[in-house]
Amino acid sequence: xxxxxxxxxxxxxxxxxxxxxxxxxxxxxxxxxxxxxxxxxxxxxxxxxxxxxxxxxxxxxxxxxxxxxxxxxxxxxxxxxxxxxxxxxxxxxxxxxxxxxxxxxxxxxxxxxxxxxxxxxxxxxxxxxxxxxxxxxxxxxxxxxxxxxxxxxxxxxxxxxxxxxxxxxxxxxxxxxxxxxxxxxxxxxxxxxxxxxxxxxxxxxxxxxxxxxxxxxxxxxxxxxxxxxxxxxxxxxxxxxxxxxxxxxxxxxxxx
Amino acid sequence: xxxxxxxxxxxxxxxxxxxxxxxxxxxxxxxxxxxxxxxxxxxxxxxxxxxxxxxxxxxxxxxxxxxxxxxxxxxxxxxxxxxxxxxxxxxxxxxxxxxxxxxxxxxxxxxxxxxxxxxxxxxxxxxxxxxxxxxxxxxxxxxxxxxxxxxxxxxxxxxxxxxxxxxxxxxxxxxxxxxxxxxxxxxxxxxxxxxxxxxxxxxxxxxxxxxxxxxxxxxxxxxxxxxxxxxxxxxxxxxxxxxxxxxxxxxxxxxxxxxxxxxxxxxxxxxxxxxxxxxxxxxxxxxxxxxxxxxxx
Numbered sequence: 001x002x003x004x005x006x007x008x009x010x011x012x013x014x015x016x017x018x019x020x021x022x023x024x025x026x027x028x029x030x031x032x033x034x035x036x037x038x039x040x041x042x043x044x045x046x047x048x049x050x051x052x053x054x055x056x057x058x059x060x061x062x063x064x065x066x067x068x069x070x071x072x073x074x075x076x077x078x079x080x081x082x083x084x085x086x087x088x089x090x091x092x093x094x095x096x097x098x099x100x101x102x103x104x105x106x107x108x109x110x111x112x113x114x115x116x117x118x119x120x121x122x123x124x125x126x127x128x129x130x131x132x133x134x135x136x137x138x139x140x141x142x143x144x145x146x147x148x149x150x151x152x153x154x155x156x157x158x159x160x161x162x163x164x165x166x167x168x169x170x171x172x173x174x175x176x177x178x179x180x181x182x183x184x185x186x187x188x189x190x191x192x193x194x195x196x197x198x199x200x201x202x203x204x205x206x207x208x209x210x211x212x213x214x215x216x217x218x219x220x221x222x223x224x225x226x227x228x229x230x231x232x233x234x235x236x237x238x239x240x241x242x243x244x245x246x247x248x249x250x251x252x253x254x255x256x
Numbered sequence: 257x258x259x260x261x262x263x264x265x266x267x268x269x270x271x272x273x274x275x276x277x278x279x280x281x282x283x284x285x286x287x288x289x290x291x292x293x294x295x296x297x298x299x300x301x302x303x304x305x306x307x308x309x310x311x312x313x314x315x316x317x318x319x320x321x322x323x324x325x326x327x328x329x330x331x332x333x334x335x336x337x338x339x340x341x342x343x344x345x346x347x348x349x350x351x352x353x354x355x356x357x358x359x360x361x362x363x364x365x366x367x368x369x370x371x372x373x374x375x376x377x378x379x380x381x382x383x384x385x386x387x388x389x390x391x392x393x394x395x396x397x398x399x400x401x402x403x404x405x406x407x408x409x410x411x412x413x414x415x416x417x418x419x420x421x422x423x424x425x426x427x428x429x430x431x432x433x434x435x436x437x438x439x440x441x442x443x444x445x446x447x448x449x450x451x452x453x454x455x456x457x458x459x460x461x462x463x464x465x466x467x468x469x470x471x472x473x474x475x476x477x478x479x480x481x482x483x484x485x486x487x488x489x490x491x492x493x494x495x496x497x498x499x500x501x502x503x504x505x506x507x508x509x510x511x512x513x514x515x516x517x518x519x520x521x522x523x524x525x526x527x528x529x530x531x532x533x534x535x536x537x538x539x540x541x542x543x544x545x546x547x548x549x550x551x552x553x
Contacts (some may be wrong), residue, residue, distance in 0.1 A: 021370060057409075057410045059410065061407065074414065078410055078412045080412075081409075083410070085407065087406060087407065091401065091406065092404070093404055093421070093422065095425055104407065104408070104421065105407075105411045107421070108408055108412065108413040108417055108421070109412070142451040143529075225270075225343055
Protein backbone atom coordinates (compact mmCIF):
# COMPACT_ATOMS: atom_id res chain seq x y z
CA UNK A 1 0.00 0.00 0.00
CA UNK A 2 2.45 2.60 -1.11
CA UNK A 3 -0.06 5.24 -2.24
CA UNK A 4 -2.72 6.12 0.34
CA UNK A 5 -4.44 8.68 -1.93
CA UNK A 6 -4.22 6.68 -5.11
CA UNK A 7 -5.60 3.32 -6.15
CA UNK A 8 -4.02 0.08 -5.09
CA UNK A 9 -4.94 -3.47 -5.90
CA UNK A 10 -2.89 -6.19 -4.22
CA UNK A 11 -3.05 -9.82 -5.36
CA UNK A 12 -6.72 -9.56 -6.32
CA UNK A 13 -8.33 -12.84 -7.33
CA UNK A 14 -11.77 -13.52 -8.76
CA UNK A 15 -13.46 -16.74 -9.81
CA UNK A 16 -16.91 -16.89 -11.36
CA UNK A 17 -19.20 -19.83 -10.66
CA UNK A 18 -22.01 -20.67 -13.00
CA UNK A 19 -23.93 -23.76 -14.08
CA UNK A 20 -21.45 -26.31 -12.79
CA UNK A 21 -18.51 -24.47 -14.31
CA UNK A 22 -15.99 -22.31 -12.55
CA UNK A 23 -13.98 -19.74 -14.47
CA UNK A 24 -10.89 -18.18 -12.98
CA UNK A 25 -11.36 -14.59 -14.17
CA UNK A 26 -8.50 -12.83 -12.39
CA UNK A 27 -5.26 -14.12 -10.91
CA UNK A 28 -3.03 -12.00 -8.68
CA UNK A 29 -3.86 -8.58 -10.08
CA UNK A 30 -1.50 -6.11 -8.47
CA UNK A 31 -1.68 -2.50 -9.57
CA UNK A 32 -0.50 0.61 -7.82
CA UNK A 33 -1.65 3.97 -9.15
CA UNK A 34 -0.04 7.01 -7.46
CA UNK A 35 -2.30 10.03 -6.83
CA UNK A 36 -2.87 12.12 -9.94
CA UNK A 37 -1.58 9.42 -12.28
CA UNK A 38 -3.31 8.06 -15.38
CA UNK A 39 -3.16 4.29 -15.84
CA UNK A 40 -4.47 2.44 -18.87
CA UNK A 41 -5.49 -1.20 -18.54
CA UNK A 42 -5.34 -2.84 -21.94
CA UNK A 43 -6.13 -6.37 -23.00
CA UNK A 44 -8.12 -8.52 -25.42
CA UNK A 45 -11.90 -8.87 -25.06
CA UNK A 46 -12.86 -11.11 -22.17
CA UNK A 47 -9.50 -10.92 -20.40
CA UNK A 48 -11.14 -9.59 -17.25
CA UNK A 49 -10.11 -5.95 -17.48
CA UNK A 50 -13.68 -4.74 -16.94
CA UNK A 51 -13.93 -7.08 -13.94
CA UNK A 52 -10.91 -5.32 -12.40
CA UNK A 53 -12.79 -2.05 -12.73
CA UNK A 54 -16.04 -3.47 -11.35
CA UNK A 55 -14.13 -4.78 -8.33
CA UNK A 56 -12.50 -1.39 -7.81
CA UNK A 57 -15.98 0.18 -7.94
CA UNK A 58 -17.39 -2.28 -5.45
CA UNK A 59 -19.81 -3.72 -8.05
CA UNK A 60 -18.16 -7.13 -7.68
CA UNK A 61 -16.36 -8.48 -4.64
CA UNK A 62 -12.96 -10.13 -5.05
CA UNK A 63 -12.31 -13.66 -3.79
CA UNK A 64 -8.95 -12.64 -2.43
CA UNK A 65 -6.49 -9.79 -2.19
CA UNK A 66 -7.02 -6.20 -1.12
CA UNK A 67 -8.36 -3.12 -2.90
CA UNK A 68 -7.95 0.42 -1.57
CA UNK A 69 -9.35 3.52 -3.21
CA UNK A 70 -7.76 6.56 -1.55
CA UNK A 71 -7.17 4.33 1.46
CA UNK A 72 -10.80 3.13 1.64
CA UNK A 73 -12.66 -0.06 0.82
CA UNK A 74 -14.29 0.25 -2.64
CA UNK A 75 -17.85 0.30 -1.29
CA UNK A 76 -16.96 3.01 1.22
CA UNK A 77 -15.11 5.02 -1.42
CA UNK A 78 -18.04 5.05 -3.84
CA UNK A 79 -20.50 5.93 -1.07
CA UNK A 80 -18.40 8.88 0.05
CA UNK A 81 -18.46 10.29 -3.48
CA UNK A 82 -14.72 10.36 -4.15
CA UNK A 83 -15.07 8.22 -7.29
CA UNK A 84 -16.42 8.97 -10.73
CA UNK A 85 -17.23 6.45 -13.44
CA UNK A 86 -17.79 6.41 -17.22
CA UNK A 87 -19.02 3.22 -18.85
CA UNK A 88 -18.81 2.18 -22.50
CA UNK A 89 -22.37 3.24 -23.00
CA UNK A 90 -23.32 6.73 -21.85
CA UNK A 91 -26.17 5.09 -19.86
CA UNK A 92 -28.23 8.27 -19.55
CA UNK A 93 -31.79 8.43 -18.29
CA UNK A 94 -33.75 9.18 -21.49
CA UNK A 95 -36.43 11.23 -19.72
CA UNK A 96 -33.95 13.56 -18.03
CA UNK A 97 -32.31 16.60 -19.61
CA UNK A 98 -28.52 16.85 -19.87
CA UNK A 99 -28.41 18.91 -16.68
CA UNK A 100 -30.62 16.51 -14.71
CA UNK A 101 -28.55 13.55 -15.94
CA UNK A 102 -25.35 15.20 -14.75
CA UNK A 103 -27.00 15.67 -11.35
CA UNK A 104 -27.69 11.93 -10.87
CA UNK A 105 -24.55 11.21 -8.74
CA UNK A 106 -25.31 14.19 -6.49
CA UNK A 107 -28.83 12.87 -5.90
CA UNK A 108 -27.69 9.32 -5.20
CA UNK A 109 -25.08 10.61 -2.75
CA UNK A 110 -27.79 12.65 -1.06
CA UNK A 111 -26.18 16.02 -1.71
CA UNK A 112 -28.25 19.14 -2.12
CA UNK A 113 -28.59 20.03 -5.76
CA UNK A 114 -28.86 23.75 -5.02
CA UNK A 115 -25.30 23.75 -3.62
CA UNK A 116 -23.88 22.31 -6.81
CA UNK A 117 -25.65 24.28 -9.51
CA UNK A 118 -22.49 26.14 -10.53
CA UNK A 119 -20.48 22.93 -10.56
CA UNK A 120 -23.03 21.23 -12.84
CA UNK A 121 -22.96 24.14 -15.25
CA UNK A 122 -19.17 24.23 -15.19
CA UNK A 123 -18.83 20.51 -15.96
CA UNK A 124 -21.27 20.76 -18.86
CA UNK A 125 -19.20 23.66 -20.20
CA UNK A 126 -15.95 21.73 -19.60
CA UNK A 127 -17.09 18.89 -21.87
CA UNK A 128 -18.14 21.42 -24.50
CA UNK A 129 -21.91 21.12 -24.14
CA UNK A 130 -22.75 24.65 -22.98
CA UNK A 131 -26.13 25.53 -24.45
CA UNK A 132 -27.35 21.91 -24.36
CA UNK A 133 -28.23 21.88 -20.65
CA UNK A 134 -31.92 21.34 -21.33
CA UNK A 135 -31.62 18.92 -24.27
CA UNK A 136 -32.85 15.34 -23.89
CA UNK A 137 -30.39 12.48 -24.60
CA UNK A 138 -32.45 11.44 -27.63
CA UNK A 139 -31.65 14.80 -29.23
CA UNK A 140 -27.87 14.34 -28.93
CA UNK A 141 -25.31 12.47 -31.04
CA UNK A 142 -23.35 9.50 -29.65
CA UNK A 143 -20.26 11.63 -28.99
CA UNK A 144 -22.30 14.28 -27.20
CA UNK A 145 -23.99 11.66 -25.01
CA UNK A 146 -20.59 10.32 -24.00
CA UNK A 147 -19.55 13.87 -23.08
CA UNK A 148 -22.60 14.06 -20.82
CA UNK A 149 -21.46 10.84 -19.17
CA UNK A 150 -18.00 12.38 -18.59
CA UNK A 151 -19.55 15.53 -17.10
CA UNK A 152 -21.66 13.29 -14.85
CA UNK A 153 -18.52 11.42 -13.72
CA UNK A 154 -16.73 14.67 -12.88
CA UNK A 155 -19.58 16.47 -11.14
CA UNK A 156 -18.65 15.18 -7.68
CA UNK A 157 -15.05 16.41 -8.11
CA UNK A 158 -13.81 12.83 -7.80
CA UNK A 159 -10.32 12.05 -6.56
CA UNK A 160 -10.49 8.87 -8.58
CA UNK A 161 -11.90 8.44 -12.08
CA UNK A 162 -12.76 5.05 -13.59
CA UNK A 163 -13.43 4.68 -17.29
CA UNK A 164 -14.51 1.44 -18.95
CA UNK A 165 -13.98 1.73 -22.72
CA UNK A 166 -15.64 5.14 -22.68
CA UNK A 167 -15.21 5.65 -26.42
CA UNK A 168 -15.57 2.03 -27.51
CA UNK A 169 -18.82 2.72 -29.33
CA UNK A 170 -17.53 5.76 -31.25
CA UNK A 171 -15.91 5.79 -34.69
CA UNK A 172 -12.15 6.27 -35.08
CA UNK A 173 -12.28 9.97 -35.99
CA UNK A 174 -14.58 10.91 -33.11
CA UNK A 175 -12.60 8.70 -30.79
CA UNK A 176 -9.32 10.59 -31.45
CA UNK A 177 -11.13 13.85 -30.95
CA UNK A 178 -12.54 12.64 -27.64
CA UNK A 179 -9.09 11.36 -26.57
CA UNK A 180 -7.65 14.84 -27.05
CA UNK A 181 -10.60 16.33 -25.14
CA UNK A 182 -10.33 13.82 -22.31
CA UNK A 183 -6.60 14.57 -22.00
CA UNK A 184 -7.43 18.26 -21.53
CA UNK A 185 -10.37 17.66 -19.18
CA UNK A 186 -8.48 15.17 -17.02
CA UNK A 187 -5.45 17.47 -16.64
CA UNK A 188 -7.80 20.13 -15.26
CA UNK A 189 -9.25 17.80 -12.61
CA UNK A 190 -6.03 16.34 -11.23
CA UNK A 191 -7.73 13.07 -10.36
CA UNK A 192 -6.23 9.60 -10.34
CA UNK A 193 -7.55 7.81 -13.41
CA UNK A 194 -7.85 4.23 -14.61
CA UNK A 195 -8.89 3.69 -18.21
CA UNK A 196 -9.93 0.25 -19.43
CA UNK A 197 -9.57 -0.03 -23.20
CA UNK A 198 -8.68 -2.28 -26.09
CA UNK A 199 -7.33 0.60 -28.18
CA UNK A 200 -3.53 0.71 -28.11
CA UNK A 201 -3.13 4.27 -29.43
CA UNK A 202 -5.80 5.51 -27.03
CA UNK A 203 -3.98 3.93 -24.08
CA UNK A 204 -0.57 5.30 -25.08
CA UNK A 205 -1.93 8.76 -25.88
CA UNK A 206 -3.76 9.19 -22.57
CA UNK A 207 -1.83 7.26 -19.94
CA UNK A 208 1.31 7.66 -17.85
CA UNK A 209 1.48 3.90 -17.68
CA UNK A 210 -0.02 1.08 -19.70
CA UNK A 211 -0.72 -2.19 -17.88
CA UNK A 212 -1.07 -5.02 -20.39
CA UNK A 213 -3.38 -7.89 -19.51
CA UNK A 214 -3.70 -11.40 -20.90
CA UNK A 215 -6.78 -13.55 -20.50
CA UNK A 216 -7.48 -17.06 -19.19
CA UNK A 217 -6.99 -16.31 -16.30
CA UNK A 218 -6.80 -12.51 -16.42
CA UNK A 219 -3.43 -11.25 -15.25
CA UNK A 220 -1.14 -8.29 -15.82
CA UNK A 221 1.81 -9.44 -17.91
CA UNK A 222 3.68 -6.18 -18.28
CA UNK A 223 3.53 -2.53 -17.27
CA UNK A 224 4.95 -0.03 -19.74
CA UNK A 225 5.76 3.58 -18.82
CA UNK A 226 4.73 6.33 -21.23
CA UNK A 227 7.27 9.16 -21.04
CA UNK A 228 5.58 11.80 -23.24
CA UNK A 229 5.29 15.28 -21.70
CA UNK A 230 1.93 16.88 -20.95
CA UNK A 231 -0.15 18.56 -22.16
CA UNK A 232 -0.37 16.19 -25.11
CA UNK A 233 -1.91 17.47 -28.31
CA UNK A 234 -3.21 15.70 -31.44
CA UNK A 235 0.27 16.10 -32.96
CA UNK A 236 1.45 13.24 -30.75
CA UNK A 237 -0.49 10.75 -32.87
CA UNK A 238 1.91 11.46 -35.77
CA UNK A 239 5.20 11.19 -33.86
CA UNK A 240 7.61 8.31 -34.43
CA UNK A 241 8.22 7.81 -30.70
CA UNK A 242 4.47 7.43 -30.25
CA UNK A 243 4.30 4.70 -32.91
CA UNK A 244 7.32 2.92 -31.46
CA UNK A 245 5.64 2.79 -28.07
CA UNK A 246 2.42 1.57 -29.71
CA UNK A 247 4.41 -1.30 -31.27
CA UNK A 248 5.95 -2.08 -27.92
CA UNK A 249 2.48 -2.33 -26.30
CA UNK A 250 1.25 -4.44 -29.21
CA UNK A 251 4.14 -6.85 -28.69
CA UNK A 252 3.30 -7.22 -25.01
CA UNK A 253 -0.36 -7.61 -25.87
CA UNK A 254 0.14 -10.36 -28.44
CA UNK A 255 2.97 -12.01 -26.55
CA UNK A 256 5.43 -11.89 -29.47
CA UNK B 257 -51.59 7.94 -47.09
CA UNK B 258 -54.08 6.98 -49.75
CA UNK B 259 -54.20 3.30 -48.82
CA UNK B 260 -54.72 4.07 -45.15
CA UNK B 261 -57.52 6.49 -45.94
CA UNK B 262 -59.05 3.90 -48.23
CA UNK B 263 -58.88 1.37 -45.41
CA UNK B 264 -60.71 3.74 -43.12
CA UNK B 265 -63.49 4.30 -45.63
CA UNK B 266 -63.75 0.59 -46.23
CA UNK B 267 -64.07 0.09 -42.48
CA UNK B 268 -66.84 2.68 -42.27
CA UNK B 269 -68.61 1.06 -45.19
CA UNK B 270 -68.44 -2.34 -43.54
CA UNK B 271 -69.85 -0.93 -40.31
CA UNK B 272 -72.67 0.71 -42.27
CA UNK B 273 -73.50 -2.58 -44.00
CA UNK B 274 -73.47 -4.38 -40.65
CA UNK B 275 -75.82 -1.82 -39.11
CA UNK B 276 -78.22 -2.05 -42.05
CA UNK B 277 -78.27 -5.85 -41.91
CA UNK B 278 -78.80 -5.63 -38.13
CA UNK B 279 -81.67 -3.17 -38.63
CA UNK B 280 -83.39 -5.48 -41.14
CA UNK B 281 -82.84 -8.59 -39.02
CA UNK B 282 -84.20 -6.74 -35.99
CA UNK B 283 -87.26 -5.39 -37.79
CA UNK B 284 -88.15 -8.80 -39.16
CA UNK B 285 -87.60 -10.36 -35.69
CA UNK B 286 -85.41 -13.04 -37.23
CA UNK B 287 -83.33 -13.88 -34.12
CA UNK B 288 -85.13 -15.83 -31.39
CA UNK B 289 -88.38 -14.03 -31.97
CA UNK B 290 -87.07 -10.52 -31.31
CA UNK B 291 -84.21 -11.13 -28.89
CA UNK B 292 -82.15 -9.00 -31.27
CA UNK B 293 -84.07 -5.74 -31.71
CA UNK B 294 -83.37 -3.30 -34.52
CA UNK B 295 -80.68 -0.65 -34.10
CA UNK B 296 -83.19 2.15 -34.33
CA UNK B 297 -85.40 0.42 -31.76
CA UNK B 298 -82.49 0.16 -29.30
CA UNK B 299 -81.50 3.79 -29.79
CA UNK B 300 -85.08 5.04 -29.45
CA UNK B 301 -85.52 3.05 -26.29
CA UNK B 302 -82.19 4.32 -24.97
CA UNK B 303 -83.39 7.87 -25.62
CA UNK B 304 -86.69 7.24 -23.90
CA UNK B 305 -84.93 5.67 -20.86
CA UNK B 306 -82.28 8.39 -20.68
CA UNK B 307 -83.72 9.77 -17.46
CA UNK B 308 -83.28 6.40 -15.72
CA UNK B 309 -79.59 6.06 -16.54
CA UNK B 310 -77.70 8.72 -14.52
CA UNK B 311 -78.03 7.14 -11.05
CA UNK B 312 -77.18 3.71 -12.45
CA UNK B 313 -74.21 4.97 -14.45
CA UNK B 314 -72.97 6.99 -11.47
CA UNK B 315 -73.25 3.99 -9.14
CA UNK B 316 -71.33 1.79 -11.59
CA UNK B 317 -68.70 4.48 -12.13
CA UNK B 318 -68.33 4.91 -8.38
CA UNK B 319 -67.92 1.20 -7.68
CA UNK B 320 -65.61 0.55 -10.60
CA UNK B 321 -63.47 3.66 -10.00
CA UNK B 322 -62.98 2.78 -6.35
CA UNK B 323 -62.10 -0.80 -7.29
CA UNK B 324 -59.85 0.48 -10.07
CA UNK B 325 -57.91 2.70 -7.66
CA UNK B 326 -57.62 0.05 -4.94
CA UNK B 327 -56.78 -2.79 -7.33
CA UNK B 328 -54.17 -0.72 -9.12
CA UNK B 329 -52.64 0.53 -5.92
CA UNK B 330 -52.29 -3.07 -4.73
CA UNK B 331 -51.12 -4.21 -8.17
CA UNK B 332 -48.40 -1.57 -8.47
CA UNK B 333 -47.31 -1.96 -4.84
CA UNK B 334 -47.17 -5.74 -5.25
CA UNK B 335 -45.23 -5.34 -8.51
CA UNK B 336 -42.63 -3.15 -6.78
CA UNK B 337 -42.29 -5.63 -3.90
CA UNK B 338 -42.03 -8.58 -6.29
CA UNK B 339 -39.24 -6.92 -8.29
CA UNK B 340 -37.34 -5.86 -5.16
CA UNK B 341 -37.63 -9.41 -3.82
CA UNK B 342 -38.01 -12.19 -6.41
CA UNK B 343 -38.61 -14.67 -3.58
CA UNK B 344 -41.93 -12.99 -2.71
CA UNK B 345 -42.89 -13.20 -6.38
CA UNK B 346 -42.38 -16.94 -6.33
CA UNK B 347 -44.14 -17.26 -2.98
CA UNK B 348 -47.18 -15.34 -4.23
CA UNK B 349 -47.28 -17.03 -7.62
CA UNK B 350 -50.15 -19.26 -6.50
CA UNK B 351 -52.18 -16.33 -5.16
CA UNK B 352 -51.58 -14.32 -8.31
CA UNK B 353 -52.61 -17.13 -10.60
CA UNK B 354 -55.66 -17.90 -8.45
CA UNK B 355 -56.78 -14.27 -8.63
CA UNK B 356 -56.27 -14.29 -12.38
CA UNK B 357 -58.00 -17.63 -12.96
CA UNK B 358 -60.92 -17.03 -10.57
CA UNK B 359 -64.07 -16.71 -12.70
CA UNK B 360 -65.73 -13.44 -11.59
CA UNK B 361 -69.17 -14.89 -12.28
CA UNK B 362 -68.48 -17.62 -9.71
CA UNK B 363 -67.23 -15.39 -6.92
CA UNK B 364 -69.74 -12.58 -7.42
CA UNK B 365 -72.46 -14.36 -5.40
CA UNK B 366 -69.94 -15.38 -2.71
CA UNK B 367 -68.77 -11.80 -2.42
CA UNK B 368 -72.32 -10.51 -2.06
CA UNK B 369 -72.91 -13.06 0.68
CA UNK B 370 -69.75 -12.18 2.61
CA UNK B 371 -69.63 -8.45 2.06
CA UNK B 372 -72.26 -5.74 2.07
CA UNK B 373 -73.02 -2.44 0.37
CA UNK B 374 -70.57 -1.31 -2.28
CA UNK B 375 -67.88 -3.70 -1.06
CA UNK B 376 -68.67 -6.63 -3.41
CA UNK B 377 -68.58 -4.35 -6.45
CA UNK B 378 -65.38 -2.66 -5.38
CA UNK B 379 -63.78 -6.00 -4.57
CA UNK B 380 -64.69 -7.59 -7.89
CA UNK B 381 -63.54 -4.51 -9.82
CA UNK B 382 -60.27 -4.53 -7.86
CA UNK B 383 -59.81 -8.26 -8.50
CA UNK B 384 -60.29 -7.70 -12.22
CA UNK B 385 -57.64 -4.99 -12.18
CA UNK B 386 -55.00 -6.39 -9.85
CA UNK B 387 -53.42 -9.11 -11.97
CA UNK B 388 -53.20 -7.08 -15.16
CA UNK B 389 -51.59 -4.10 -13.45
CA UNK B 390 -49.31 -6.22 -11.27
CA UNK B 391 -48.02 -8.10 -14.31
CA UNK B 392 -47.52 -4.91 -16.31
CA UNK B 393 -45.67 -3.37 -13.36
CA UNK B 394 -43.35 -6.36 -12.91
CA UNK B 395 -42.58 -6.44 -16.66
CA UNK B 396 -42.01 -2.68 -16.81
CA UNK B 397 -39.79 -2.58 -13.73
CA UNK B 398 -37.68 -5.56 -14.79
CA UNK B 399 -37.00 -4.10 -18.21
CA UNK B 400 -35.06 -1.20 -16.72
CA UNK B 401 -31.75 -0.32 -18.33
CA UNK B 402 -29.11 -2.29 -16.38
CA UNK B 403 -26.38 0.09 -17.50
CA UNK B 404 -27.99 3.05 -15.77
CA UNK B 405 -28.54 0.84 -12.74
CA UNK B 406 -24.76 0.23 -12.69
CA UNK B 407 -24.15 3.98 -12.64
CA UNK B 408 -26.42 4.32 -9.58
CA UNK B 409 -24.68 1.37 -7.91
CA UNK B 410 -21.28 2.90 -8.67
CA UNK B 411 -22.26 5.79 -6.39
CA UNK B 412 -23.28 3.48 -3.59
CA UNK B 413 -26.97 3.46 -4.51
CA UNK B 414 -28.90 0.33 -3.56
CA UNK B 415 -31.99 -1.47 -4.85
CA UNK B 416 -34.33 1.26 -3.63
CA UNK B 417 -32.35 4.07 -5.28
CA UNK B 418 -32.40 2.14 -8.56
CA UNK B 419 -36.13 1.55 -8.12
CA UNK B 420 -36.78 5.23 -7.53
CA UNK B 421 -34.55 6.80 -10.14
CA UNK B 422 -34.50 4.25 -12.94
CA UNK B 423 -37.12 1.53 -12.72
CA UNK B 424 -40.29 3.36 -11.67
CA UNK B 425 -40.11 6.10 -14.29
CA UNK B 426 -38.98 3.57 -16.91
CA UNK B 427 -41.98 1.38 -16.13
CA UNK B 428 -44.55 4.16 -16.63
CA UNK B 429 -45.45 3.25 -20.24
CA UNK B 430 -45.79 -0.42 -19.36
CA UNK B 431 -47.93 0.37 -16.30
CA UNK B 432 -50.13 2.69 -18.36
CA UNK B 433 -50.52 -0.04 -20.97
CA UNK B 434 -51.62 -2.31 -18.11
CA UNK B 435 -54.12 0.29 -16.82
CA UNK B 436 -55.50 0.54 -20.35
CA UNK B 437 -56.49 -3.14 -20.20
CA UNK B 438 -57.42 -2.95 -16.51
CA UNK B 439 -59.88 -0.04 -16.84
CA UNK B 440 -62.58 -1.94 -18.78
CA UNK B 441 -61.99 -4.91 -16.45
CA UNK B 442 -62.94 -2.72 -13.48
CA UNK B 443 -66.17 -1.59 -15.16
CA UNK B 444 -67.11 -5.14 -16.10
CA UNK B 445 -66.21 -6.44 -12.62
CA UNK B 446 -68.41 -3.84 -10.94
CA UNK B 447 -71.35 -4.55 -13.26
CA UNK B 448 -71.00 -8.27 -12.68
CA UNK B 449 -71.10 -7.79 -8.91
CA UNK B 450 -74.16 -5.53 -9.25
CA UNK B 451 -75.76 -8.17 -11.40
CA UNK B 452 -74.82 -10.98 -9.05
CA UNK B 453 -76.23 -9.45 -5.91
CA UNK B 454 -78.58 -6.82 -4.71
CA UNK B 455 -78.29 -3.11 -4.61
CA UNK B 456 -80.70 -0.72 -6.17
CA UNK B 457 -78.40 1.30 -8.37
CA UNK B 458 -75.82 0.36 -10.95
CA UNK B 459 -75.98 -0.79 -14.55
CA UNK B 460 -75.87 -4.40 -13.38
CA UNK B 461 -78.82 -3.85 -11.06
CA UNK B 462 -80.67 -2.05 -13.84
CA UNK B 463 -79.93 -5.00 -16.13
CA UNK B 464 -81.23 -7.43 -13.53
CA UNK B 465 -84.39 -5.39 -13.00
CA UNK B 466 -85.09 -5.19 -16.73
CA UNK B 467 -84.38 -8.86 -17.35
CA UNK B 468 -87.73 -10.14 -16.13
CA UNK B 469 -89.76 -7.74 -18.22
CA UNK B 470 -88.79 -9.20 -21.56
CA UNK B 471 -87.57 -5.96 -23.05
CA UNK B 472 -84.57 -6.85 -25.19
CA UNK B 473 -84.25 -3.32 -26.56
CA UNK B 474 -83.64 -1.93 -23.07
CA UNK B 475 -81.15 -4.73 -22.24
CA UNK B 476 -79.27 -3.90 -25.42
CA UNK B 477 -79.30 -0.22 -24.51
CA UNK B 478 -77.77 -0.97 -21.10
CA UNK B 479 -75.15 -3.15 -22.78
CA UNK B 480 -74.35 -0.32 -25.16
CA UNK B 481 -73.85 2.17 -22.31
CA UNK B 482 -71.69 -0.28 -20.35
CA UNK B 483 -69.55 -0.89 -23.44
CA UNK B 484 -69.19 2.84 -24.03
CA UNK B 485 -67.97 3.40 -20.46
CA UNK B 486 -65.50 0.52 -20.66
CA UNK B 487 -64.29 1.66 -24.08
CA UNK B 488 -63.85 5.27 -22.97
CA UNK B 489 -61.79 4.18 -19.97
CA UNK B 490 -59.57 2.14 -22.29
CA UNK B 491 -59.14 5.13 -24.60
CA UNK B 492 -58.08 7.51 -21.83
CA UNK B 493 -55.20 5.27 -20.76
CA UNK B 494 -54.28 4.38 -24.34
CA UNK B 495 -53.76 8.09 -25.08
CA UNK B 496 -51.81 8.62 -21.84
CA UNK B 497 -49.57 5.65 -22.51
CA UNK B 498 -48.75 6.88 -26.03
CA UNK B 499 -47.77 10.26 -24.63
CA UNK B 500 -45.23 8.77 -22.22
CA UNK B 501 -43.67 6.26 -24.60
CA UNK B 502 -41.49 8.74 -26.53
CA UNK B 503 -39.46 10.02 -23.58
CA UNK B 504 -38.90 6.64 -21.97
CA UNK B 505 -37.23 4.55 -24.66
CA UNK B 506 -33.49 4.20 -24.13
CA UNK B 507 -31.46 6.20 -26.63
CA UNK B 508 -29.32 3.17 -27.43
CA UNK B 509 -30.07 -0.48 -27.09
CA UNK B 510 -28.61 -2.41 -24.20
CA UNK B 511 -26.09 -4.93 -25.47
CA UNK B 512 -26.48 -7.09 -22.41
CA UNK B 513 -29.46 -9.40 -22.45
CA UNK B 514 -31.75 -8.70 -19.50
CA UNK B 515 -31.13 -11.56 -17.14
CA UNK B 516 -33.34 -12.55 -14.23
CA UNK B 517 -32.99 -10.17 -11.32
CA UNK B 518 -30.66 -12.01 -8.97
CA UNK B 519 -29.85 -15.68 -9.35
CA UNK B 520 -31.63 -18.26 -7.25
CA UNK B 521 -29.10 -18.77 -4.56
CA UNK B 522 -31.27 -20.60 -2.00
CA UNK B 523 -30.62 -24.13 -0.89
CA UNK B 524 -32.87 -26.98 -2.01
CA UNK B 525 -34.99 -27.05 1.21
CA UNK B 526 -35.62 -23.31 0.88
CA UNK B 527 -36.72 -23.75 -2.72
CA UNK B 528 -39.09 -26.56 -1.74
CA UNK B 529 -40.47 -24.42 1.08
CA UNK B 530 -41.16 -21.52 -1.29
CA UNK B 531 -42.85 -23.84 -3.77
CA UNK B 532 -45.02 -25.30 -0.99
CA UNK B 533 -45.83 -21.80 0.22
CA UNK B 534 -46.86 -20.75 -3.27
CA UNK B 535 -49.32 -23.64 -3.43
CA UNK B 536 -50.81 -23.27 0.06
CA UNK B 537 -50.94 -19.48 0.30
CA UNK B 538 -54.06 -19.12 -1.92
CA UNK B 539 -55.95 -21.58 0.28
CA UNK B 540 -54.77 -19.86 3.45
CA UNK B 541 -56.04 -16.55 2.10
CA UNK B 542 -59.30 -18.06 0.93
CA UNK B 543 -60.04 -19.88 4.17
CA UNK B 544 -61.06 -16.95 6.47
CA UNK B 545 -63.19 -15.29 3.80
CA UNK B 546 -65.05 -18.51 3.01
CA UNK B 547 -65.81 -19.17 6.66
CA UNK B 548 -67.51 -15.89 7.38
CA UNK B 549 -70.95 -16.58 5.85
CA UNK B 550 -71.26 -19.90 7.69
CA UNK B 551 -73.06 -18.57 10.82
CA UNK B 552 -75.78 -17.05 8.68
CA UNK B 553 -76.90 -20.45 7.49
